[in-house]
Amino acid sequence: MAELFVGREDEFEDRGRKVIAHGDLEIGVFFVDGGFYAYENKCVHQGGPVCQGRILNRVVEMISDDKTSQGLAWSEDDVHIVCPWHGYEFNLKTGVHPGYKNARLRPFDVKLKDGEVYVVT
Amino acid sequence: MDSGVEQTRELPQEITTKTDTRDILARETQYQIDKGFRDWTIVDVDAHHSEMSSWREVVEYLDDPILKHYAHEFQARTGGAPGLSNHMPGLRYQDAGGRIPHQTHIGEKVEDDSVHRDVTLMRRSMDAMGLDHQILFPGNLLQLGTHPQPRVEAQLALAYNRWVCERILPMDDRVKTLLYLPISEPDMCMKIIKEFGENPNVSGFMITAVRYKPVHHNQFIPIYRELEERGLPLAFHAGLTWGDDWMKQLDLFISMHAISFVLCNIVHMTNWIIHGMQERFPKLDVIWIESGLAWLAFLMQRLDSEYLMRPSEAPLLKKLPSEYMADMFYTCQPIETSNMALTEETFKAVKAETQLLYASDWPHWDFNPPSTIYDLPFLDEQAKRNILGENAVKLFGIDTKKPKTA
Numbered sequence A: 001m002a003e004l005f006v007g008r009e010d011e012f013e014d015r016g017r018k019v020i021a022h023g024d025l026e027i028g029v030f031f032v033d034g035g036f037y038a039y040e041n042k043c044v045h046q047g048g049p050v051c052q053g054r055i056l057n058r059v060v061e062m063i064s065d066d067k068t069s070q071g072l073a074w075s076e077d078d079v080h081i082v083c084p085w086h087g088y089e090f091n092l093k094t095g096v097h098p099g100y101k102n103a104r105l106r107p108f109d110v111k112l113k114d115g116e117v118y119v120v121t
Numbered sequence B: 001m002d003s004g005v006e007q008t009r010e011l012p013q014e015i016t017t018k019t020d021t022r023d024i025l026a027r028e029t030q031y032q033i034d035k036g037f038r039d040w041t042i043v044d045v046d047a048h049h050s051e052m053s054s055w056r057e058v059v060e061y062l063d064d065p066i067l068k069h070y071a072h073e074f075q076a077r078t079g080g081a082p083g084l085s086n087h088m089p090g091l092r093y094q095d096a097g098g099r100i101p102h103q104t105h106i107g108e109k110v111e112d113d114s115v116h117r118d119v120t121l122m123r124r125s126m127d128a129m130g131l132d133h134q135i136l137f138p139g140n141l142l143q144l145g146t147h148p149q150p151r152v153e154a155q156l157a158l159a160y161n162r163w164v165c166e167r168i169l170p171m172d173d174r175v176k177t178l179l180y181l182p183i184s185e186p187d188m189c190m191k192i193i194k195e196f197g198e199n200p201n202v203s204g205f206m207i208t209a210v211r212y213k214p215v216h217h218n219q220f221i222p223i224y225r226e227l228e229e230r231g232l233p234l235a236f237h238a239g240l241t242w243g244d245d246w247m248k249q250l251d252l253f254i255s256m257h258a259i260s261f262v263l264c265n266i267v268h269m270t271n272w273i274i275h276g277m278q279e280r281f282p283k284l285d286v287i288w289i290e291s292g293l294a295w296l297a298f299l300m301q302r303l304d305s306e307y308l309m310r311p312s313e314a315p316l317l318k319k320l321p322s323e324y325m326a327d328m329f330y331t332c333q334p335i336e337t338s339n340m341a342l343t344e345e346t347f348k349a350v351k352a353e354t355q356l357l358y359a360s361d362w363p364h365w366d367f368n369p370p371s372t373i374y375d376l377p378f379l380d381e382q383a384k385r386n387i388l389g390e391n392a393v394k395l396f397g398i399d400t401k402k403p404k405t406a
């Protein structure tokens, strides 16, 4: 088990991130809604650099009580990372694809010590 | 004292339209090294460049002085592309609203001005993906088959073909093409085959599959005869359209893209088989490009079932439609793998070991790097080598003695 230094806590803005490499292992560390989340920078689809994609809220469709569609909107809660190779999306807090539970990013624990951020590998 | 904390390095936070192709594809490069297949022969039978970025140059190759005048006038007033072409605005959805940065705009820095910018971009993708050869196609021009003015389609095809053969292909030995045939104008097709058929950078010819003329029509027979006599392969390159009546019901890009790319090849393949084109041109190598593979198992069974009940409507056939289909060639991209058992059966049905050709479709949003084939769990090493390169080497007679540059 090793601890990899990522950066100082105050370097992360909300929805900020750092992507670090240690040998061949690449890890993205994200700061979302006051929490840190870390995943391997390797997409479960075809191995793309998923942590270096765009961060966008999940798209939701608004269905009213009578089941008619009232159009699309941004989710207020779910923040996604989008893989830049082909567009797979993963919830940044769970690492899971919105429609396929088996597609999930490999998570790492994040440790905070004296204002510094580490991932545990 | 050992702090227990390991040294790391920081990578760019986000890949954007300005990121270097080699950085976008760095994971593939590393994967090939790790897995030990970087030195395999890899031939990419479908990659694209953006001819619209060079549209000002392309239209200078127009023969027709009046069309050239129009092209200049379009440029003067609207800035160039897409004047004269039938560029479809719906294509802008391809990058999924900016989520997939390498699709729509490649804005990376290119300093080398000794060759066309496209050549540098192609070299970067070939180096990153460990390719020995790449078959290059245009992008938006693949829509030309539905151009409302067949004469303009023909003139643009000739201009593009001349431009790509003069400005792009001679700059790198590794890059070849299957040149565009505007089959709405068979005379122009014959002119193009005669003008470029001997060009060492032209490995064959290509019909864009988004078009509404039955491919077995007598009008087109001389084209196929000419290609067969010259020993040059013919490819059907699928594409998308939101323009036909079925597609107009699909109001999202995902739906239209999923169906229209396959539908055009299903229609042409059905005509090709049922009208006995494989019996009429047994030596013509035919390649079906960019519809994935799942449609093949469906169509094989469907046509076999119908043919067995109605042989009088397909009197030229001497074997099952599926057997003719297994004699032709297919590119793998965009490969469907969500149900690996179905994928494996499809590979068997099309005799993938000899008939399947690796294709990246780079830089498009649904591209497949070579590792997609390498990682398939049901293939042995020889099958992987065949699909990634050896089948294409045989089909196109590629000289493999020249080493890849990186």
Ligand code: FES
Residues within 6 Å of the ligand: A043, A044, A045, A046, A047, A048, A049, A050, A083, A084, A085, A086, A087, A088
């Ligand atoms: S590799 Fe991530 S979406 Fe394909």
